[in-house]
Amino acid sequence: LKDGAGTDANLADIKDAKGLKFKELEAATLPRALNDVDAAVINGNYAIEADLKPAEDALALEKPDGNPYANFLAVKRGNEKDPRVEKLAKLLNSPEVKKYIEDTYEGSIVPAFGAVK
Template identity: 85%
Template sequence: MRTTLKITATAAVTAALALGLSACGTSSDPGAGSTASADTSKPLVVAASPTPHADILNFVKKNLAEKAGLKLEVKEFTDYVLPNTATQSGEVGANFFQHKPYLDDFNKKKGTDIVPVVNVELEPLGLYSKKIEKLADLKAGQTVAIPNDTTNEGRALKLLADNGVITLKDGVGTDANLSSIKDAKGLTFKELEAATLPRALNDVDAAVINGNYAIEAKLKPAQDALALEKADGNPYANFLAVKRGNEKDPRVVKLAQLLNSDEVKKYIDDTYDGSVIPSFGAAK
């Protein structure tokens, strides 16, 4: 049964990728055909934030890549900008660290042309504190730190609104910013770069932290978060991404299949205990 399921899942991913690549790689697209000029005999270098993205890629490299005929190198970055600029410039062949709302905003602001290939996992955003033990203890006059990038700030404010910490103006959703707050309930907000938020926990009363940075800081989202995003219907799955035109690179297609394999699902489930959740399928 396991063998049958594995083959079926791989076939489904391959079919989904083929459909997505047909839509993305027409001859009229900018960059279409750039795969042909890539040396596919060389290792595929993938930019990734350390946890869980580089961890997952290194699992693939050590356990799955050689058997699949894939040469893979993992290059770690600790911010949310350089992986995309390195992918755009060709310094790396792909990246794995971001979700679609962030990429859409990045492409628009930076003029880059990066596209998603396949979804891999979801890291629920959470509210953490070293000074209070439950959400009800968060009171007027206290300070909450939130990510300062556009998409994650909106995501953080929605999390707070969904849990009754603040009230947002009608209709703003995940596009919220500080001016979208209808009632802050006496709280003060401090906007910080996402990677610095775990360190800020000593200086603020609470902070909304991205799942990967929470895990790196030895926080356990499923246990330690005062409030945590729900996985159902969540649009923030993290995916493998490439510069447009490189979607058909056979190394990219092979890596996409491996990242959606039964082995990777088991690795994520066993390693992260609900703090990272498999979220497979063709990215759109």
């Protein structure tokens, strides 16, 4: 990418000296397009839906540590202390959920738990 492109980069920000051709596709269509391209960047949820196993099939994976795209629990301001929200936060961050994620997704999705407030 060109210097300073950042996370909002688009096709015009590609600095290519190798003659590669890049094409934007709708994220959900990428798994079906794999036979027509040499490589694709596919969101994990779409890869898993297409029976791909990112932990095995991917050339590269995002690291979970410090990943700004990890899922999080969000509530309306003022509801942070609602007992139901606190219970859900505790359950979502539990060892049982961590084990479920690890066993079910075998490294293709990894738990990225933050501090429970």
